[in-house]
Amino acid sequence: MIYDHIIVRYGELSLKGKNRHHFENKLKETVKRKLKPFTQVKVKKAFDRMNIELNGQDHEPVIKKLQEIFGIQGLRLAAKCDLELETIRKTALEAMRDAGPSVNTFKVSTKRNYKQYPHDSQEMNHLVGGYILEHTEDITVDVHNPDVEVKVEIKPEAAYISCIDYPGAGGLPIGSSGKVMLMLSGGIDSPVAGYLTMKRGVRLEMVHFHSPPFTSERARQKVEDLTKVLTRYGGNIKMHVVPFTEIQKAIKKQIPDNYSMTVMRRYMLRITEQLAYKNDALAIATGESLGQVASQTLSSMNTINEVTNLPMIRPLITMDKLEIMDISRKIGTYDISIRPYEDCCTVFVPSAPKTKPNRDKANRFESYMEIDELVEQAVENTESIFFKEGTAAKEEEAFEDLF
Amino acid sequence: MIYFDNSATTKPYPEVLETYLKVSENYFANPSSIHRLGGEVERLIHKARQQVSELIRVKQNEIVFTSGGTEANNLAIKGIALEHQSRGRHLITTETEHASCYSSFQQLEDMGFDVTYLPVDEQGRISADDVKNALTEDTILVSVMHVNNELGTIQPVKEIGQMLKEYPKIFFHVDNVQGIGKVPLQYEQSGIDLCSFSSHKFHGPKGVGFLYVRSGVSLFSLLTGGDHEFRNRAGTENVPGIIAMTKALRMTMENSKDRMSDMLQLKEFLRKRISEMDRVLINTPEEHSAPHILNFSVLGIKPEVLIHALEERDMYVSTKSACSSKSSDVSRILEATGHDYERASSAIRVSLNFENTLSEGKEFLDTLEEVILNLRKVMRE
Numbered sequence: 001m002i003y004d005h006i007i008v009r010y011g012e013l014s015l016k017g018k019n020r021h022h023f024e025n026k027l028k029e030t031v032k033r034k035l036k037p038f039t040q041v042k043v044k045k046a047f048d049r050m051n052i053e054l055n056g057q058d059h060e061p062v063i064k065k066l067q068e069i070f071g072i073q074g075l076r077l078a079a080k081c082d083l084e085l086e087t088i089r090k091t092a093l094e095a096m097r098d099a100g101p102s103v104n105t106f107k108v109s110t111k112r113n114y115k116q117y118p119h120d121s122q123e124m125n126h127l128v129g130g131y132i133l134e135h136t137e138d139i140t141v142d143v144h145n146p147d148v149e150v151k152v153e154i155k156p157e158a159a160y161i162s163c164i165d166y167p168g169a170g171g172l173p174i175g176s177s178g179k180v181m182l183m184l185s186g187g188i189d190s191p192v193a194g195y196l197t198m199k200r201g202v203r204l205e206m207v208h209f210h211s212p213p214f215t216s217e218r219a220r221q222k223v224e225d226l227t228k229v230l231t232r233y234g235g236n237i238k239m240h241v242v243p244f245t246e247i248q249k250a251i252k253k254q255i256p257d258n259y260s261m262t263v264m265r266r267y268m269l270r271i272t273e274q275l276a277y278k279n280d281a282l283a284i285a286t287g288e289s290l291g292q293v294a295s296q297t298l299s300s301m302n303t304i305n306e307v308t309n310l311p312m313i314r315p316l317i318t319m320d321k322l323e324i325m326d327i328s329r330k331i332g333t334y335d336i337s338i339r340p341y342e343d344c345c346t347v348f349v350p351s352a353p354k355t356k357p358n359r360d361k362a363n364r365f366e367s368y369m370e371i372d373e374l375v376e377q378a379v380e381n382t383e384s385i386f387f388k389e390g391t392a393a394k395e396e397e398a399f400e401d402l403f
Numbered sequence: 404m405i406y407f408d409n410s411a412t413t414k415p416y417p418e419v420l421e422t423y424l425k426v427s428e429n430y431f432a433n434p435s436s437i438h439r440l441g442g443e444v445e446r447l448i449h450k451a452r453q454q455v456s457e458l459i460r461v462k463q464n465e466i467v468f469t470s471g472g473t474e475a476n477n478l479a480i481k482g483i484a485l486e487h488q489s490r491g492r493h494l495i496t497t498e499t500e501h502a503s504c505y506s507s508f509q510q511l512e513d514m515g516f517d518v519t520y521l522p523v524d525e526q527g528r529i530s531a532d533d534v535k536n537a538l539t540e541d542t543i544l545v546s547v548m549h550v551n552n553e554l555g556t557i558q559p560v561k562e563i564g565q566m567l568k569e570y571p572k573i574f575f576h577v578d579n580v581q582g583i584g585k586v587p588l589q590y591e592q593s594g595i596d597l598c599s600f601s602s603h604k605f606h607g608p609k610g611v612g613f614l615y616v617r618s619g620v621s622l623f624s625l626l627t628g629g630d631h632e633f634r635n636r637a638g639t640e641n642v643p644g645i646i647a648m649t650k651a652l653r654m655t656m657e658n659s660k661d662r663m664s665d666m667l668q669l670k671e672f673l674r675k676r677i678s679e680m681d682r683v684l685i686n687t688p689e690e691h692s693a694p695h696i697l698n699f700s701v702l703g704i705k706p707e708v709l710i711h712a713l714e715e716r717d718m719y720v721s722t723k724s725a726c727s728s729k730s731s732d733v734s735r736i737l738e739a740t741g742h743d744y745e746r747a748s749s750a751i752r753v754s755l756n757f758e759n760t761l762s763e764g765k766e767f768l769d770t771l772e773e774v775i776l777n778l779r780k781v782m783r784e
Binding site: 217218221402403 | 422425426437439442445446447450451454463464646649650653
């Protein structure tokens, strides 16, 4: 393998005008932190991209890590060489050979940022392409649909040659868009909603409703494990575990069965709103997908949403279950989400929840409850846990020395 | 003591035993119990599965813990044959498999399956073409070991697996009990559907192992009675064994990275001196053999006698596979490679671990030379 560099391209980020510096620095911090385990690897910031020197490190695990970072548009595996025409040609030939055995057609595209270089881009394409044709058999040029595109970049300090591109995670660097509370149940949808919200640069805090003994420790563990997976993409994440048993009991006692789910959701939203104020978050994200279940019909959402005027972020709103499951598998939360424990959404579900509740009725039923007091108490007794990026939870630390 | 019988079993690492004890003491609950203690143990097993899958680079839900290599091999072979017999009843393996595979196939033959045992060349090897030529419309399973336990011969499993990718109906099982930590192997990329491992061959406790089952592959369970191990294998999990094995696997993989060159050096040193000995013939192929196994025949001396003579000097090697060493004298494996009776019945196997040193090797060789000389004198008189 002749590749000794990875070029990190930003995409959207470079359009951000005055904030660009801020974004780039955030991103560089993240990249450096993520690549810390690879001791040989060096990260260097260039004008419109980052250059990662591999220094002998196998590129595959590095690429994999980089693909978890939001704000990176694409990754390009490259070989650096000096600006001698002969060296560039030789390196390009070798890079091309490295690209795989099933290559039949290619093209060369040169980008010459270094305008003083004696050959212009067109000329370089011919000089390098001709050399490759001379030194290979059965390979032809196809400028429209090549199997491999040999990219040659001429910079003042060196030339970079590459044939292999990998997609990045896209989006904006974490922390560049402020903070959002995510309502995390433990199912398949909410972690995916969290992932997609983070993609736009948001730092997440999790809110989970826990109703012991109706929901077990394992259900809570599941949510912690999901949060840990999400730290891979979103850095450090704080999780708020709200004691919800008292409210559940009160609802059971005072609200008609077919409205209990609607009212429960309204309480959850009120509590999350309070937690958002307390933690300087400016919006609430959920894994709702229109029409998926009774609480996610338009009437339900309309009735439930009444209790807050914080912006609601619902990244899955138009997605089908299968699309959501695909992302869930891709980001590594699916296997955890399908663990079969009761969670707050499943235990108290009435046999026939109303699919078309309305605001008036919900308000009327709730008027007999001590809403503020119940909410306040839940918020007050909320336990907050901090998950550091990539580290195991407290309990797992006890496991650590066993392995 | 010089212990050169690591293909029979390895000594557990002290850290591994420590884990075994701690887990037995602190995490004794049944992982299927729904209370907190049970949940804790379940998470522990979950973590072990995750770590094992990361170490061998497969997915978490592709690891099935078993009671060892023998069960893993039995489960893979009979599990596929019985589950998929409606697709065909022809199975392919080689003449030099471990007894736990070999006799599974014999059992299946008794049940009416058709088994092809591919002959090996004089190095103990088959080729992808041999397998290809044996395929029929009815073939549902090919089972080939990665590293032969007696000779150390490496089979071209990657080539076989890649060839088999063109036959999606056929499952490919690899017995990697001897290869893990010694000879790298990529499972998914090599088209492997099932792969067996045994803890006590890599410094873990006995009575535990695992089978890699590529996701999507279904097996007929040999042990039924619960939903354990993705319904592939019922029975309360051997929790301390599983956790201790996981640690042993991690340590072995680390040692493999750091100390492989020492092991190769020791093996080459042994090979060179032994090949210079009078009427001693090396059976392990010079190329494409595992770094830890060296098999040679000392002509004219019964191997048992040599073993006992060495054990008096506190040195331990073996004749052939421990699992078949109590049956007849001739090695089935060496016979299959076409060696004559004298050579096939006088084989000695030296098998190394990462802690063996060059000075142990030297001491062993000096003793071996002396013992052979003495024994030959006695035999001649």
